[in-house]
C-alpha cells in the first residue's frame with residue numbers, strides 16, 4: 274500500500290506543480306497517471322510546440338516545460354504510479370481515501386487531488402470485429418515490454434511517430450515487422466521516416482501503404498490478419514503473432530465520473546475558494562475543473578494548485594496555523 | 609455588413625442552427641461554431657491534433673484542399689475514408705463559403 278499526504282490523479286503540468294506547492298508546506302505527494310510518462314497533454318499531444326503564455330517564460334517548448342516542472346518538484350521526492358488508471362475510490366474507516374488502479378495498485382491518503390485534465394489518455398482503437406477478444410491476446414495498443422516481441426511476427430498500423438519509432442525499434446527485435454499505413458505519407462520526424470523507408474527498401478521490414486488491417490483471425494490468440502490495399506482493391510491474409518495499432522491517444526473522463534462528484538458535462542464543479550469538490554477531502558485543479566469564468570490554461574491551473582494546497586493542509590492539520598513564506602526567504606527545503 | 613456570411617450547422621441532436629460569422633477576422637469554422645455557443649470539443653484549439661472538431665460537409669461549396677496535417681489527423685481518428693469529413697479548425701471562413709452547411713461529427717461531443 275502506497276501512503277502519502279496528497280494523492281494526485283494526473284501528472285500533467287497542474288499535478289506536477291501541485292507537488293512543488295505542497296512541498297513548500299511540507300506535504301508529500303504521489304502521482305498516478307495512465308500515461309507512461311509525466312506531462313499530460315504537453316507530453317502526449319504537443320511536446321515540440323512552443324508555449325508563449327507561461328509568465329516569465331517568453332517561449333518554452335511544451336516538453337521542456339514538463340522537464341522543468343519535474344526538476345522543480347524533485348526536491349520534494351514525489352512518488353509515481355505510471356501507466357495505470359485510477360479506477361476506484363473509497364473512504365476508509367479512519368476517514369482516509371483508498372484508491373485502487375486498474376492494475377490493482379493500492380494507495381492511501383487523507384487528500385485526493387484530481388488533476389486529470391481532459392481525462393485519461395486512452396488509445397484510439399480501430400473499428401474491427403473481434404478486437405476486444407484479442408486484446409492482450411495478440412493485440413496491444415501500448416508497448417510496455419518490447420522483449421515479448423522477440424522472435425515474433427508483428428504487424429504495426431499507423432502513420433505517426435509512435436508507429437515509425439516502434440517499427441524501427443522492433444525491426445531489431447522481432448522476427449518480422451510489417452508496417453501498414455492507410456496513406457502514402459507519414460506525420461513524423463523526417464529522420465525516422467527516412468530510416469523506415471531505408472529498412473523497407475533493404476527488405477528488413479515490409480511497408481504496406483494505401484493499406485489497412487480489415488480483419489483479425491485466430492482461435493484463442495491472434496494468428497492472422499487481413500490487410501486490404503485500397504489502390505489495388507485486394508485483400509490478403511498474413512500470419513502474425515501480434516497486431517499493434519498505433520493511432521495515438523485521446524482523453525476520456527473515465528472512472529472518475531462514477532465517484533459521485535458534481536459534474537458539469539465532463540468537468541468537476543469546484544468552489545473557487547479552495548478548488549474543493551462536493552466531497553470533503555477531494556479537490557480538483559487544472560483543465561478538469563469547472564467554475565464560472567474557468568479558462569483551460571496552464572497558468573490558471575498553477576494558481577488553483579497553489580490555493581488548493583493551503584486548504585488541504587488545514588484539513589490534514591486543523592490545529593496548525595499556516596503562515597505564507599516567500600521562497601526568497603525560506604528557500605526550497607527538500608525532503 | 610458585407611463581410612458576414614451565414615453557415616448552417618446541424619448539432620448532435622439533429623437541430624439545425626444558422627450562425628453568422630465575419631470573414632475578415634481570420635476565423636476558422638471551428639472558432640465560428642464555438643463563438644456561437646454551440647458545443648464543439650476542439651481539444652487542441654485548432655492545431656489539427658485532436659479531431660474533436662470533425663464535421664461532415666453537407667453542401668457542395670468548394671473547400672480549401674486538405675493539408676498533410678489534416679489528412680494525417682483524420683487518418684488517426686479513423687475518419688479519413690468517411691465521405692465529406694473535414695476538420696472544421698482547418699477551414700478558414702471566406703465570402704465564398706456563404707451558405708455552407710455542415711453537420712457536427714460524433715467526436716465533437718463535449
Ligand SMILES: Cc1cc2nc3c(=O)[nH]c(=O)nc-3n(C[C@H](O)[C@H](O)[C@H](O)COP(=O)(O)OP(=O)(O)OC[C@H]3O[C@@H](n4cnc5c(N)ncnc54)[C@H](O)[C@@H]3O)c2cc1C
Nearest residue numbers: 283285286287307313314359389390392393394559560571
Ligand atoms: C495542442 C494544445 C496546445 C495548447 N497550448 C496551450 C498554451 O499555449 N498555453 C496554455 O496555457 N495552455 C495550452 N494548452 C492547454 C494545456 O495543455 C492544458 O491547460 C494543460 O495541459 C492542463 O493541465 P492538467 O495538468 O490540468 O491536465 P493534462 O495535461 O490534461 O494532464 C492530465 C493527466 O491526467 C491523467 N489522467 C486523467 N484521468 C486519469 C485517471 N483516472 N487515472 C490516471 N490518470 C488519469 C491523463 O492521462 C493526463 O496525463 C494547449 C493544449 C493543447 C492540446
Ligand code: FES
Nearest residue numbers: 654656659661697
Ligand atoms: S480543434 Fe483539434 S483538430 Fe481541430
